[in-house]
Amino acid sequence: MFTDLFTYSAAEWDAIRLSLKVALLCTLFVLPVAVGIGWLLARKKFFGKAFVEGFLHLPLVLPPVTVGYILLVIFGRNAWLGAFFYEHFGWQIAFSFPAAVIAAIVVSFPLVTRSIRLSIELVDKNYEEAARTLGASNTRVFFSVTLPLALPGVISGAILAFARSLGEFGATISFAGNIAGETQTLPLAIFSSMQVPGQESSTMRLVVVSIILSLIAMIGAEYLNRKILNRKT
Amino acid sequence: MKVALTAILFATLLLGCTQNSKSEKDELMVFCAASLTDVVTEITSSFANETGVEVRLNLASSGTLARQIEMGAMADLFISANQNWINYLEKEGKLASDTQIKIAGNELVLIAPKKSGLLPFHYSKNKDLSSMFKGRLSIGDPKHVPAGTYAVELLDKIGCLNELQKRFLPAKDVRSALIIVELGEVEAGIVYKTDALKSDKVKILTEFPDSLHNPIGYYMSVIKGADNNRSLQLYNYIVSEKMLPVWKKYGFKK
Amino acid sequence: MKKVLEFDIRKRLGDFQLNVQAAIGDGITGIYGPSGHGKTSMLNAVAGLVNPDVGKIFLKDICVYSSNKHVNIPVHKRKIGYVFQDIRLFPHLSVAQNLRYGLKKNDMHSLGYHEVVDVLQIEHLLAKKPSECSGGERQRIAIGRALLSGAQILIMDEPFSAVDIHLRNTIIPFLNAVNRRFRIPMLVVSHDLPDLLSLTDQLLLLKDGTIKALGRFQDLLQDEDNIGIMKDAGLYNVFSLKVFASLPQKNMVLLSNEMATFQVQILLQSFLQKFEIGKPVKVLIRPEDISVSLRLVDQISLRNQIQGRIVKIFTRNGLSFCLVDAGEKVLVEITEASKKNMNLEIGTTVYCLFKSAALKIFE
Numbered sequence A: 001m002f003t004d005l006f007t008y009s010a011a012e013w014d015a016i017r018l019s020l021k022v023a024l025l026c027t028l029f030v031l032p033v034a035v036g037i038g039w040l041l042a043r044k045k046f047f048g049k050a051f052v053e054g055f056l057h058l059p060l061v062l063p064p065v066t067v068g069y070i071l072l073v074i075f076g077r078n079a080w081l082g083a084f085f086y087e088h089f090g091w092q093i094a095f096s097f098p099a100a101v102i103a104a105i106v107v108s109f110p111l112v113t114r115s116i117r118l119s120i121e122l123v124d125k126n127y128e129e130a131a132r133t134l135g136a137s138n139t140r141v142f143f144s145v146t147l148p149l150a151l152p153g154v155i156s157g158a159i160l161a162f163a164r165s166l167g168e169f170g171a172t173i174s175f176a177g178n179i180a181g182e183t184q185t186l187p188l189a190i191f192s193s194m195q196v197p198g199q200e201s202s203t204m205r206l207v208v209v210s211i212i213l214s215l216i217a218m219i220g221a222e223y224l225n226r227k228i229l230n231r232k233t
Numbered sequence B: 001m002k003v004a005l006t007a008i009l010f011a012t013l014l015l016g017c018t019q020n021s022k023s024e025k026d027e028l029m030v031f032c033a034a035s036l037t038d039v040v041t042e043i044t045s046s047f048a049n050e051t052g053v054e055v056r057l058n059l060a061s062s063g064t065l066a067r068q069i070e071m072g073a074m075a076d077l078f079i080s081a082n083q084n085w086i087n088y089l090e091k092e093g094k095l096a097s098d099t100q101i102k103i104a105g106n107e108l109v110l111i112a113p114k115k116s117g118l119l120p121f122h123y124s125k126n127k128d129l130s131s132m133f134k135g136r137l138s139i140g141d142p143k144h145v146p147a148g149t150y151a152v153e154l155l156d157k158i159g160c161l162n163e164l165q166k167r168f169l170p171a172k173d174v175r176s177a178l179i180i181v182e183l184g185e186v187e188a189g190i191v192y193k194t195d196a197l198k199s200d201k202v203k204i205l206t207e208f209p210d211s212l213h214n215p216i217g218y219y220m221s222v223i224k225g226a227d228n229n230r231s232l233q234l235y236n237y238i239v240s241e242k243m244l245p246v247w248k249k250y251g252f253k254k
Numbered sequence C: 001m002k003k004v005l006e007f008d009i010r011k012r013l014g015d016f017q018l019n020v021q022a023a024i025g026d027g028i029t030g031i032y033g034p035s036g037h038g039k040t041s042m043l044n045a046v047a048g049l050v051n052p053d054v055g056k057i058f059l060k061d062i063c064v065y066s067s068n069k070h071v072n073i074p075v076h077k078r079k080i081g082y083v084f085q086d087i088r089l090f091p092h093l094s095v096a097q098n099l100r101y102g103l104k105k106n107d108m109h110s111l112g113y114h115e116v117v118d119v120l121q122i123e124h125l126l127a128k129k130p131s132e133c134s135g136g137e138r139q140r141i142a143i144g145r146a147l148l149s150g151a152q153i154l155i156m157d158e159p160f161s162a163v164d165i166h167l168r169n170t171i172i173p174f175l176n177a178v179n180r181r182f183r184i185p186m187l188v189v190s191h192d193l194p195d196l197l198s199l200t201d202q203l204l205l206l207k208d209g210t211i212k213a214l215g216r217f218q219d220l221l222q223d224e225d226n227i228g229i230m231k232d233a234g235l236y237n238v239f240s241l242k243v244f245a246s247l248p249q250k251n252m253v254l255l256s257n258e259m260a261t262f263q264v265q266i267l268l269q270s271f272l273q274k275f276e277i278g279k280p281v282k283v284l285i286r287p288e289d290i291s292v293s294l295r296l297v298d299q300i301s302l303r304n305q306i307q308g309r310i311v312k313i314f315t316r317n318g319l320s321f322c323l324v325d326a327g328e329k330v331l332v333e334i335t336e337a338s339k340k341n342m343n344l345e346i347g348t349t350v351y352c353l354f355k356s357a358a359l360k361i362f363e
Helices: A010-043 A049-061 A064-075 A080-089 A097-121 A125-133 A138-167 A170-175 A186-195 A200-232 B002-018 B034-051 B062-070 B083-091 B146-157 B161-165 B174-183 B193-198 B229-238 B241-249 C039-047 C095-100 C113-120 C135-147 C168-182 C193-199 C224-231 C336-341
Strands: B027-033 B054-060 B077-080 B101-105 B108-113 B137-140 B168-171 B188-192 B202-207 B217-222 C003-013 C016-025 C028-032 C054-059 C062-066 C080-083 C153-157 C186-190 C202-207 C210-216 C237-247 C252-256 C263-267 C280-285 C291-293 C304-316 C319-325 C329-334 C349-354 C360-362
Touching: A010 A049, A010 A097, A010 A138, A010 A186, A010 A200, A049 A097, A064 A080, A064 A097, A064 A170, A097 A138, A097 A170, A125 A138, A125 C080, A138 A186, A138 A200, A170 A186, A186 A200, A186 B062, B027 B034, B027 B062, B027 B229, B034 B054, B034 B174, B034 B193, B034 B229, B034 B241, B054 B062, B062 B077, B062 B083, B077 B083, B077 B229, B083 B146, B083 B217, B108 B146, B108 B174, B108 B193, B137 B146, B137 B174, B146 B161, B146 B174, B146 B188, B168 B174, B174 B188, B174 B193, B174 B202, B188 B193, B193 B202, B217 B229, B229 B241, C003 C039, C016 C039, C016 C202, C028 C039, C028 C168, C028 C193, C039 C080, C039 C153, C039 C186, C080 C135, C095 C113, C095 C135, C113 C135, C113 C168, C135 C153, C135 C168, C168 C186, C168 C193, C186 C193, C193 C280, C193 C360, C202 C224, C210 C224, C224 C304, C224 C319, C237 C263, C263 C304, C291 C329, C304 C329, C319 C336, C319 C349, C329 C336
Parallel strands: B027 B054, B027 B077, B137 B168, B137 B188, C016 C210, C028 C186, C028 C202, C080 C153, C153 C186
Antiparallel strands: B077 B217, B101 B217, B108 B188, B108 B202, C003 C016, C003 C054, C054 C062, C202 C210, C237 C252, C237 C280, C252 C263, C280 C360, C291 C349, C304 C319, C304 C349, C319 C329
């Protein structure tokens, strides 16, 4: 049984690879958008801001399965957007790899935006003002002063997105389905093997990987945060 | 303030504790395969009306239920959509001896969304299923859903398995497999005839002959330690002559 | 003198209105007034960090703001170097990176990097982080950073208040050096008159949101109204003198004005650095540290007794002042009673008496 723990089947490797792919793609897509929106919410006032904030937080408070269902309602083949994409591009969005990425993006977006928004709010506006007097345009101020000083929050946000999408289950299984090799991420694989009596070792192996990946993400985040903090002092 | 907090804590704990005691045994717990949802619900509520004994149903794929029972879930009766899971539990010593009985049969059908352009046809060996539709095929997850296992057997028998295997969209139970077809997310699926008949959003394309797979049988057993008068009362009720029309109504073979 | 900065702006600030008009020339101009009366707000409006309610601002004849013509050149295009009171060096960048922040590669107007580093003596700090530098060093770096951003005018907000009292004066020679070497006009805001006077004679008095006076300090002193404003922070006489001779036996140095019509003796110890004959120094003394007598007094310990004639007498806020022409105009504070008892009036010849120790010198 012990050696069993180290032999991973092809399907198990698939699940691990898939999870990493989804998590990476999700983080890649979410980060720039979250930085932009986080900055907007942190620094600008505009009409309907409260509504935008509330709407943004929805995936945070809704059960993930509900989120998945809502995604199905929007992107399903017979639904509003989904039908449009299917008719014009032949794309089937639900129950596919992109669906798994979309599900991960939707559930992790509010988390990341919160983190980034907070860290931008904490950047002293006086520095931004000083930069402007030195001739920096608003874009330059953002990239040379605001963003570097907000970096710890951005990095935390990225790690949050990564970790959250690694663990995403409810929305994924509802919207992307449990297709081995295509949408069966680690949590789904664990769940599936839990349904089948006699698959204990498989479940164990997947759980162990899950824990290791999360640990790596957390330790990595801590390490990066330390480095940034040292840079400032 | 402190008093209020302690009171709340205490109340929560108490609440948590009281949930678990079923010492009265005025209710029964039945773990039942999802494909029997409608028929078993009707039967058990009629039982409750007559005897005043509440029946709670846990509906999921047979494999999932078997796992739960294996892990020690408190059930009185187990109804599985195939014999394998019954045998498995018997080997594990979880079932009351000599209480296994076959209670119904079923058939597999190929279905499509109601609006689909595909037309019903008579099953024949020459029909190439894989080229009949694009995209995925909705079935129960073969690993733990009997309907899925049967589907795989039949596809193998007719030689389409290699082609279609990569196009499976495995669902957690046969009900979910049906819903996916209803939603139109796939162009075809394989479910029980009884499920297809229930839904007005799908149409049956063809019925698969029984020869293509192991006989579909629903098996019921009493769980070890739950063989008391109450459970047996329900057990007998389910297989009674009186309930035959209900089974027929839903399209099950007896 | 060519006008570098001209503005006429109005802005409502809480309790009062900022309503200022001025034309600032080359050299160093000090903006002086009590705290909270609009000095910083005025600077911020000129720099573009806040918008006036109405008015216009011209920087070297270019209109950077006009409410009529709807012109409002954004901050980052105004070419105004601003040294903030709280310094604001970027903590995540090194000193060298901070300095280079505003440097544009092909800018013809920007000063030489090495020259600026040299004048401000910050060469040894370049690789460090701001957090590793002392308060005075940070201030010089901030000045360098503003200079290197191609600024056409340097604005400094309370450069003397952030630093330790013993170190306050150390920035002054650097500011003078910057002004002389780079010929850049400077606008220095301070509520501290002596420090300001050590830098410049050109003052702009700001109180209650309006400019009460603009001009040479010595000229402003002639106006009684100005005395009232300046008294709030401590009034000073300022004399621009030169080292005339040294009197080693008496441990004294003799200072004299250009035309040798006004001479004072000060203690040798007052000099922090080495000096030579002819070295220019600014000498400050408070009016309340000077006494007048109708006669020369002997058998008295103080070394300075300067003869002069009263050209003006006035009372302000319950205090009496005489302006005495002793070769330089000297403001003396006296009591009402003394004025009566001594029959002081315009034309009376008096002697201004003060101790050498009461003199402050700025080199």
